[in-house]
Amino acid sequence: MESIQFYLPVRIVFGRDCVLQQAPGLFREQGQKALIVTGRFSAKKNGALDDVEQVLKQNQQTYVLFDQVESNPSMDCVYEGAALARQVQADFIIAIGGGSPMDAAKAIALLACQDIPKAQLFTQQPRGKTLPLICIPTTAGTGSEVTQYSVLTNDAQKTKTSLAAPCLFPQAALLDGKYMMRLPRTATIHTALDAFSHLVESALSKSASVWSKKLALKGIKMLQPYLSRLDASEWSLEDRDALLQTSLLGGVVIAQTSTTAVHLMGYPLTYFHHIDHGRANALLLCAYLEKVEKHEPASIQEILDALQLENLSQLNSIMDRLLGPKETISLEEAKQFASAAIQSPKSQSGIISLTQEDIENIYCRSFHLAFQRP
Ligand code: NAP
Ligand code: FE
Numbered sequence: 001m002e003s004i005q006f007y008l009p010v011r012i013v014f015g016r017d018c019v020l021q022q023a024p025g026l027f028r029e030q031g032q033k034a035l036i037v038t039g040r041f042s043a044k045k046n047g048a049l050d051d052v053e054q055v056l057k058q059n060q061q062t063y064v065l066f067d068q069v070e071s072n073p074s075m076d077c078v079y080e081g082a083a084l085a086r087q088v089q090a091d092f093i094i095a096i097g098g099g100s101p102m103d104a105a106k107a108i109a110l111l112a113c114q115d116i117p118k119a120q121l122f123t124q125q126p127r128g129k130t131l132p133l134i135c136i137p138t139t140a141g142t143g144s145e146v147t148q149y150s151v152l153t154n155d156a157q158k159t160k161t162s163l164a165a166p167c168l169f170p171q172a173a174l175l176d177g178k179y180m181m182r183l184p185r186t187a188t189i190h191t192a193l194d195a196f197s198h199l200v201e202s203a204l205s206k207s208a209s210v211w212s213k214k215l216a217l218k219g220i221k222m223l224q225p226y227l228s229r230l231d232a233s234e235w236s237l238e239d240r241d242a243l244l245q246t247s248l249l250g251g252v253v254i255a256q257t258s259t260t261a262v263h264l265m266g267y268p269l270t271y272f273h274h275i276d277h278g279r280a281n282a283l284l285l286c287a288y289l290e291k292v293e294k295h296e297p298a299s300i301q302e303i304l305d306a307l308q309l310e311n312l313s314q315l316n317s318i319m320d321r322l323l324g325p326k327e328t329i330s331l332e333e334a335k336q337f338a339s340a341a342i343q344s345p346k347s348q349s350g351i352i353s354l355t356q357e358d359i360e361n362i363y364c365r366s367f368h369l370a371f372q373r374p
Contacts, residue, residue, distance in 0.1 A: 004209045006256060008252060008255055012146065012173050012175070013026075015176065016176060016177075017178075018175065019052060019136060023055045023134070026171075027059055027134070028061070030132045030134070033063065033064075033089060033092075035064055035066055035088065035093050036066065036095075036096065037066050037081055037096070037104055037105040038065070038069060038101045039069050039070070039098070039100060040068070040070075042098075042138060044067075046181070047178065048096045048136055048138050052094055063094075064090065068080065070100065072151075072271075073103060073104040074155070075118055075121065075152060078107035078108050078111060082107070082108045085108055085109075085131065092132040092133070092171075093134070094134050095135045095136065097139075098138060098141065098187075103144055104150070106149075106163070106170070107163060109130040109131040109132070110126050110167065112130075112131050113130055114129065122154055122161045126167055129167075134172045135172070135173045135174070136176075136179070137173070137175060137244070138180060139187060140180060140188075140192060140244040140247040141195050141277075142198075143195065143198055143251015145251060146169075146252055146255055148167075148168045148169045148255060149162045149168065149254075149255075159340065160267040164258070176244075177240030177241035177243070178240070183240075185233065189322050191247070191278050192223070192230050192247070193230070193282035193285075193322070194250075194278030194282075195247035195250040196220070197250075197262055198247075199219040199220050199246070200220065202257045203302070204292055204296075204303075205257035205260055205351070206348075207256070212257055216250075219253065222245060223246040224308055226246075228318050230322055231321070231322055259349075261346065261347050261349070264347055265284050265341055265359065265362065265363065266283075268333075268337045268340065269283065269337075273329065275327055279323065282319060282323060283326060284363070284366045286316045287361075287363075287365035290365070292351065293312060295352045300312065326368075330369075331370070333363075334360050335360055337359075338357075338359035338363060347359065
């Protein structure tokens with residue numbers, strides 16, 4: 001019998017107005033002063049910040065706003081947030097936003113409690129005390145509200161790097177699709193495709209267990225009715241809730257297995273070409289699946305069954321339509337990115353092992369580059 005481990009120490013609350021209804025008790029348990037970590041604009045417009053402020057005021061708790069988190073948060077941003085948390089003596093952190101504010105908040109929660117020099121942030125395994133963190137996602141993509149990962153821009157290595165440690169798990173996640181009603185069309189597509197990548201990569205991970213795989217396939221089934229119409233202009237509240245649930249499941253499963261080569265290969269696309277995170281994964285996903293299919297056709301068939309598709313070329317057509325015109329990268333870049341990717345253990349975390357040439361090939365197929373063998 002297969003031995004199974006499943007660890008997810010996050011209280012998950014999902015439902016309409018859950019911030020107004022459940023957060024009063026949750027916030028009170030964490031202390032007197034909150035640091036709210038968020039992006040520059042969206043939380044002020046989508047109602048999430050209003051709800052959080054209302055609860056904190058009603059609880060007579062004090063708070064300070066750090067609304068400087070940019071997409072793909074930098075080291076400077078998280079050190080600045082941590083300095084503020086220390087200066088105001090915050091007892092806990094509330095993150096509102098997409099993956100960027102939630103990931104930044106995890107690093108801030110760590111750095112507020114521990115002196116870690118910038119040069120050691122990516123080399124030292126995080127452990128020990130952090131500030132308690134409550135996450136309120138406002139995109140349906142990353143699942144960061146339930147993961148132990150904080151993905152930050154790593155300028156020294158010219159890529160994005162994950163801090164990964166149990167101490168980075170949030171205490172609680174509060175999820176309500178109402179905050180996503182005005183999420184723009186492109187952000188809806190790209191973030192949902194990030195969730196799709198999490199589910200697919202986790203299902204095809206070497207570390208998948210029977211449970212994580214069942215959940216991943218369940219998430220793919222839940223996404224199926226929406227996948228081909230992610231570019232719709234009208235979204236009901238129920239649709240937003242459904243997308244948020246698939247993204248939550250994506251987070252739950254990558255918290256068990258981590259992501260794989262697709263995410264690894266997507267990071268330089270974001271770093272060098274400023275391609276949105278979810279889009280970067282989606283651009284690479286079909287070529288990766290074609291490679292896996294050659295060695296493990298049954299695993300790809302399970303994913304196709306969950307999507308009610310007959311073959312990968314049907315999935316490719318859906319993805320091509322959703323992604324629209326593709327960015328260009330050069331053959332030289334494909335080679336450089338592949339030579340960096342093969343150094344990472346993540347390149348081997350899927351059910352098939354990849355060579356540097358395989359990775360180069362996936363970039364080339366994804367961007368229609370002529371691949372010249374040496
Ligand atoms: P994001 O970078 O958090 O946000 C993208 C944009 O969407 C921002 O301009 C943001 O505006 C806006 N936005 C957010 N919520 C909105 C809403 N409800 N309505 C309108 N606009 C809204 O994007 P993301 O895709 O959610 O997160 C990507 C990041 O997460 C990447 O850094 C990626 O590496 C990371 N990630 C982490 C994990 C993990 O497990 N930790 C997994 C996957 C990805 P504002 O800036 O004004 O808020
Ligand atoms: Fe992701």
